[in-house]
Amino acid sequence: MLTSWKVETMTPTDGITGERAHLLETLATHRNFLRFTVRDLTDSQAVQRPTASELCLGGLIKHVAGTERAWMNFVLGEPDALGGGADSTVDDREKEFGMLPGETLAGLLAQYCEVAGNTDRLVATLPDLDSSRPLPEAPWFEPGARWSVRRVLLHVIAETAQHAGHADIIRESLDGSKTMG
Secondary structure: OOOOOOOHHHOOOOOOOHHHHHHHHHHHHHHHHHHHHOOOOOHHHHOOOOOOOOOOHHHHHHHHHHHHHHHHHHHOOOOOOOOOOOOOOHHHHHHHHOOOOOOOHHHHHHHHHHHHHHHHHHHHHOOOOOOEEEOOOOOOOOOOOEEEHHHHHHHHHHHHHHHHHHHHHHHHHHHOOOOOO
């Protein structure tokens, strides 16, 4: 059972100022809302789906960590960082949003913490938030579009905040606990 939800590496790196500090502080706030939502849960609770949705709390942690990792790999120029293209299957998506046998909430949270620390260090050291990369071809991206590092960070913040809200609803349905209300 997780009893400590806030970890130091889930906050921005010391010494960052200006826009980078604001972006990382906002991301850290939403990361911590998400982590707070799963406080004091067992693995069997984290895998439950108490709403009409197929989402579970452990799966949301896993998805948000994987999404943040993929976008930061995109920023670093890895060509297949965003994956999920034509070769992606429904089974792949189910694995991304669920807890698989052998996965634990503590393990997923540790992975998320590692991803967060890597993101914070990357943002602290990138020379320019305006540098951009072409998005992969996908029906949900405008053809030929490019995203800057700044745009990627804003997207990761939005994804994290959205899923923190999903998690809050799931947690309240699970045991009545409220994170943000």
